[in-house]
Amino acid sequence: MSMASISVNALTKNYSVSRKTPGIKGTLKHFLFRRTETITAVDEISFSIQPGEMVGFIGPNGAGKTTTLKMLCGLIHPTSGDVSVIGHKPHSLEPGFLKQITLVMGQKQQLLWDLPPLDSIKVNAAVYGISPRETNNRIDELASMLGLGNELNRPVRKLSLGERMKAELLAALLHRPSILFLDEPTLGLDVISQVRVREFLSSYNERYGATMLLSSHYMGDITSLCDRVILIHHGQIIHDGSLITLTEKLAPLKSVRLELNKPQTRESIGKYGLIEDYTDTFAQLLIPRKALTSSISNILRDLPVTDLEVSDPPIEELIRQLFESGENLSI
Amino acid sequence: MSYKPRQHKVLWFLRVIKSLLINQYALMMEYRAEIALWALSGILPLIMLGLWSQTNIQDLIELQGFNLKRYFLSAFVVRQFTVVWVIFSFEEDIVQGRLSPFLLQPVPLFWRYYTSHIAEQITRVPIVALMIMILSVVLPNSFWLPKFTELILTTFVIFLAFTVRFMIHWAFAMSCFWVERASSIERLLLIPYLFFSGLVAPIDTFPKEISQIAYLTPYPYLLSFPANLLSGHHVNIQLNIMILIFWALFLFLISTLAWKKGVKHFTAMGA
Structure with missing residues (x-):
């Protein structure tokens, strides 16, 4: 080195x-x-x-x-x-x-x-x-x-x-x-x-x-x-x-956006992650990074998915939340 | 091929000074109207001439071979080319945070301010020449033509006097590292300069004890000596030049020590 x-x-x-x-x-x-x-x-x-x-x-x-x-x-x-x-x-x-x-x-x-x-x-x-x-x-x-x-x-x-x-x-x-x-x-x-x-x-x-x-x-x-x-x-x-x-440290959860071709109940979607937003053919979930792969394969297997998008929250937003969150920060 | 400052340090230094002078001259030319006004503001010796001409002191000292009119006209010229404002600029640069980028360049900051003052004086030359021409029309009997060698020697002495005055102010400018408004010191420095330099009255008209104190300071050599030299009065040229050089070296030493201490104290506020 x-x-x-x-x-x-x-x-x-x-x-x-x-x-x-x-x-x-x-x-x-x-x-x-x-x-x-x-x-x-x-x-x-x-x-x-x-x-x-x-x-x-x-x-x-x-x-x-x-x-x-x-x-x-x-x-x-x-x-x-x-x-x-x-x-x-x-x-x-x-x-x-x-x-x-x-x-x-x-x-x-x-x-x-x-x-x-x-x-x-x-x-x-x-x-x-x-x-x-x-x-x-x-x-x-x-x-x-x-x-x-x-x-x-x-x-x-x-x-x-x-x-x-x-x-x-x-x-x-x-x-x-x-x-x-x-x-x-x-x-x-x-x-x-x-x-x-x-x-x-x-x-x-x-x-x-x-x-x-x-x-x-x-x-x-x-x-x-x-x-x-x-x-x-x-x-x-x-x-x-x-x-x-x-x-990863600031956002341990990933955001998953789903579009479905058949209406689904909140409960049937809620078992894959934390629901942020929901209509009967649309849902936005927060899923722990570690469980992301298995959760997505389960979603694709069990639900009638027409579109799926995985994203991180914007870094600006994460940093802003971090600095606004309090005096004693530790990551 | 890249220039190698270690091998050609003197040439490198001369090139830096030349570039700074050209740059600062270009800058001063942008302010030509302001410089004309600053030159006009330096008419205190002419006012003093008017005042002293109304008293019997003129006859008294002229009996001793001292030409008061010549002295104050010469003092006017010397004053024009020994104006220093480095404490103001240095303070402003520190407060505004402008010092930082220049502090990080491999050339002592001193030269930026020194060349800026010299550039201003070069810009002043035609304005002062015009003022002298006007004075020669207004006061034709007071004018004389110095010899060429006297002019060259006086120019050198004025330059030396300017350098010493600059060094006094530069040494005090270092206090900007510790205090926020060091320009108040500049105002304080004006008092001994006014009285001990011979600006308000020739030093020889002072009581003996006062003039003896005055000669212990650098001030009489900044104005009285060059003004007497230009007006053709008898002065010990070698001794006075040696004293000016002594003060320049002494002040250089003081300001270098103050600089080293000041930079350690510098907080680069505003930058």
Whole structure:
């Protein structure tokens, strides 16, 4: 097994946050005596990511996703624990490390607002020591993968959100980083732009074997790009594994939809599973995954079935239910 | 063929500086109207000239061979090219979360702000030239033509003075890592600058004890020294340049230490 690109062991980050009670009394008290409390944003998390892996990093707002990403790329120092990214300690911000990583944040930009993206991209080329000819080749290649053309010559402020995000990606990937930290890269984009960005990230991973850690609230980003997901809640990892395993854990029941050519009683259908919906020639059942094969063969043998469909509940729905279900989550 | 920064570090660095300057110059050209207004706002030395001309101090110090009009006109030029706003920009970048992507690039952040200030000054050159032309029409008797060598030397000294002023502000900008509104420090820094730099009055008109204190700070070398040099007054050029270099190196050391501590404290808020 090759050496992990990203290795995290008992990583913790505490923040000191000032507390203030509302109202004039609270304001005066806060002015005279600043009270602070320590908040644990990331609580002893451990995981590793292999070279070329695309891993989804999901969790509700305030779960610790962005704090973890910031520690992995070296923006902030961990309170305790170890982190190693391609053999470097990220917070040392060594040039050799910085040349191999990038951080793309959907809600933040590095392109200068009043200039065309190409102006900022040319500065990046100089910063990363890419020759002018090679710069042009890379711009052409990435622009074609992203579907960008004349937009690169228009001031950033005149671009649509989708065009701007694509230009941001071009600027962030010009130096061909092998590690990509992506924080909500499709935030606010329309469906077409979201798909384009996902396709681009997938091709980039295929072409350069880049390792990606992707945080997103759009499950479409995760399901279309990542086989593995890390689920974080209250600073702790509650799942690290494949999406399929997660779905199985979250939804131990499969949904089976039946259409029948003769009316059947509720009781005759109810013995195969839990009825969710029923008319005399239609039924929707929930059947435990483990009993699915035998139940379906029994249904086909005993009932006059004209159509049968087996499905999982949508992953978005499962995750939403999980995070809404309470404080102490364990899967 | 890919460029190899380790083998050509100096060439790589020069290319980075050139790209940043071109980029920042293009950006500043987008704000040409604003820069003209900022240049106009730097007329305090001309106001001080008007004020001092109404008093008998002018006759008093001119007896000692000091030309007050030349001094304030020179101070006007020096002030135009030593304007620094790095604390404001650094604070805004931290608060808005714009610092993060640049912090993750393999070039010290210092150069982005430094080149942005130099680019603004280059944009200012034609505006200041126009203002000087207008002043030469309004005050024809106060004008003089410095020698070419004096102009070159003064340009170098102004650049050095700007660098030291920038380094003072850069060192204090590091406090943005700890406090949310470090721009209040910028306002505080303006007070010693106003009085000790010779902006409101030539330092030689101060009581001896005050001027002695002033010369212990970097401020007289930021404005009074280059203004005296440009106006042709006698100054110890070598000594003053050495003092400017000392302050630049000292402040570089202080700001580097503060940077190292600050980055550890950075929480990348808003990003």
